[in-house]
Each structure stands twice: as structure tokens, then as C-alpha cells.
Amino acid sequence: QQQVKQSPQSLIVQKGGISIINCAYENTAFDYFPWYQQFPGKGPALLIAIRPDVSEKKEGRFTISFNKSAKQFSLHIMDSQPGDSATYFCAASGSQGAQKLVFGQGTRLTINP
């Protein structure tokens, strides 16, 4: 019940295209869903996050779509750029033990120029 399943494991997108990464969770106590971006040799950087009271959140080229009934959420990167090439992690946490982030396995995104 603590798992967060992320797909795909790797993704190749052409420059200017849309990158889509999906995550699914089982624990209905989760109420905070962030996405992190990690470059080689660096720590994960918080990209965008959503709470379940909204179905979508947009920040620049990054959008989270959230489907509470399906227990799924996804990250969309519009107009993908080579600089977006990184590993992306979805995560989830609940109000009990709020700081225990449960992470997906990660998606290695490559944007071809």
C-alpha cells in the first residue's frame, strides 16, 4: 500500500514535443504529490507538486494532472527541451508522517535535439 508505481522507466522525446510520465498509488491517505527532477551528480530538485483538492496544476511548461478516483497522477512537459533531459521522480506522502516521501522508481527522460 505504500508503493508508488511510475512509468515508463525511460522515455525519448523529440525537441519541442510533449513528455508524459505517469504514476499510480494505492494508499488513499496520501495527500501530497510532488515531482522531482534529478541531474547526474545532483540531488533531486522539487519541480512541481499538487494536493488532491485540484485536478491540475501548471507552472510554466510543467503540468501535473491528478485523477483522485483512479489514484493516478502524471507530469506533462510541454515544448520539451534538451535541457530537460534528466531523471524524474514522482512521490507521495500523507498527513500522517508527512515528511516520509514515498518515491516512484524514476523515469530517465532524453530529449533529442
Place this chain on the structure above:
Amino acid sequence: KAGVTQTPRYLIKTRGQQVTLSCSPISGHRSVSWYQQTPGQGLQFLFEYFSETQRNKGNFPGRFSGRQFSNSRSEMNVSTLELGDSALYLCASRPAGTYEQYFGPGTRLTVT
């Protein structure tokens, strides 16, 4: 504001030794969490400290321990190192009243 800092950045230890890693949170952040990142297991929560008290603990053996000081700086210790402890150890800090966690660059521990 300066980000989360971790020292040392790289460490090589021998099996059976112990190691101490240090984390300085973002100024004003009182919550510090530790995570282990490996290629096989991904990112896994180790423990969280707030105001010098451990508030949450992940599913790791007792060889993994931590503490937090009054200035919010935190250390984690791993005793009797095993080869499988080779990993990137990440520290994250959080401002009070929010869920947002900000990660440091990590300490790359190699156990030989």
C-alpha cells in the same frame, strides 16, 4: 538563501567500519529528513528529525541512526558498514507548515 549542504560529498569506507554524514538545512528550516538512493531500490526514506526529535523512521536496520542538533544541523551514522550500504545519501529540509522538501547534493558513500 543557501541550499541544503552535505559533507563530505564523497566517502570511501571499508566493510565493518562506521561512518558519519553531516547535513546543514536551509536557514530557518527545522525539519531534516534523510534518504538513501541506490540503483536497485531507488529513493528510500531513512528518518526525519524536527527540533532535535526523531519523528519518523523508515524500514532500515538499527545500524542506521541519526541525530539533530539545536541549530537544526543533522548527522546520520551507519555502523558496521556492509557492501550494500554503498549509496547516495540525501538530506532534505523543510520549512515549518509546508510539505515541500528541498534536497542537498548528497554524500556518495562507497563501501569496499
